[in-house]
Amino acid sequence: MFAYIDPAVKRELLIKKKLFYLDVEGRPCTSAGPRAAPFLSMVGPIALPLQVGRIERTFQWYAWVRNSDLTRIERIVDEIRESGPQKLFSMLSSFMAVNSALLYGDFARAKQPLVRVHSCCLTGDVFGSMRCDCGPQFQAATRRIVRAGAGAIVYMAGHEGRGIGLWAKAITYLLQDAGHDTYQANERLGLPADSRDFSDAARVINYFRGPGSRVRLLANNPLKRQALEAAGIVVVEQVPVVAGISGYNARYLQAKRRHGHLIDAEALKHQPRQAGPRRSRLSGRARSD
Numbered sequence: 001m002f003a004y005i006d007p008a009v010k011r012e013l014l015i016k017k018k019l020f021y022l023d024v025e026g027r028p029c030t031s032a033g034p035r036a037a038p039f040l041s042m043v044g045p046i047a048l049p050l051q052v053g054r055i056e057r058t059f060q061w062y063a064w065v066r067n068s069d070l071t072r073i074e075r076i077v078d079e080i081r082e083s084g085p086q087k088l089f090s091m092l093s094s095f096m097a098v099n100s101a102l103l104y105g106d107f108a109r110a111k112q113p114l115v116r117v118h119s120c121c122l123t124g125d126v127f128g129s130m131r132c133d134c135g136p137q138f139q140a141a142t143r144r145i146v147r148a149g150a151g152a153i154v155y156m157a158g159h160e161g162r163g164i165g166l167w168a169k170a171i172t173y174l175l176q177d178a179g180h181d182t183y184q185a186n187e188r189l190g191l192p193a194d195s196r197d198f199s200d201a202a203r204v205i206n207y208f209r210g211p212g213s214r215v216r217l218l219a220n221n222p223l224k225r226q227a228l229e230a231a232g233i234v235v236v237e238q239v240p241v242v243a244g245i246s247g248y249n250a251r252y253l254q255a256k257r258r259h260g261h262l263i264d265a266e267a268l269k270h271q272p273r274q275a276g277p278r279r280s281r282l283s284g285r286a287r288s289d
């Protein structure tokens with residue numbers, strides 16, 4: 001849907017190999033021919049200087065979007081019909097979102113490089129909201145990758161609110177203020193607690209590193225590890241990223257901890273107290289933790 005490029009510019013980018021296609025296994029493929037099966041369209045590398053702490057480091061940025069044509073859209077409709085609404089959000093966002101990979105150092109050849117698969121969070125990553133830990137996690141992951149000398153951040157733009165999108169996430173914040181935890185709030189809206197699809201992230205890591213790639217995963221969430229391993233990536237170590245804990249997000253992180261996230265209980269203690277969640281008419285089933 002967003003993959004349209006002016007034909008003249010497209011030709012030029014293809015010649016320069018700055019625009020290319022990956023098949024469903026994350027292998028390079030062409031866009032034409034009887035056996036062509038482009039699954040992702042990707043542009044890059046694009047030099048992106050980042051401020052990492054107090055130093056500047058240049059990452060190589062790649063952006064990708066799912067290749068969409070009429071046949072594929074017909075297939076999506078069939079898949080939604082077969083798999084039901086649980087899959088609807090991940091499918092819609094998978095085809096709407098333009099995702100990114102930020103590569104640092106020699107990511108392709110580094111031995112067991114650090115990888116962070118980061119779910120987009122406008123409020124945390126951009127606004128600096130302390131209701132969650134996303135912004136500090138992103139910054140901490142970037143610093144660790146620079147310190148290690150090589151690595152990648154795979155930024156999933158369609159993963160806002162664990163896949164439900166920014167609008168629904170805003171409403172879940174109101175439900176959280178009324179006493180629900182972050183998972184219950186999604187479910188109260190009739191939405192999945194987590195509908196993220198990590199398969200494209202795995203495809204792109206496979207493209208850069210080759211199949212069966214060995215990485216160290218910067219993540220607290222065990223489901224991210226499972227999803228990448230299911231897609232053939234060997235996670236030799238899961239490295240927790242605990243950063244930005246405050247009285248504003250301690251309860252949110254406790255809920256994540258109950259869902260298996262690798263967050264040390266000690267790190268959640270002794271946080272400055274925040275005014276407790278206010279109950280409102282939004283929630284008839286509010287409960288406190």
Ligand SMILES: [Zn+2]
Nearest residue numbers: 121124132134
């Ligand atoms: Zn967040």
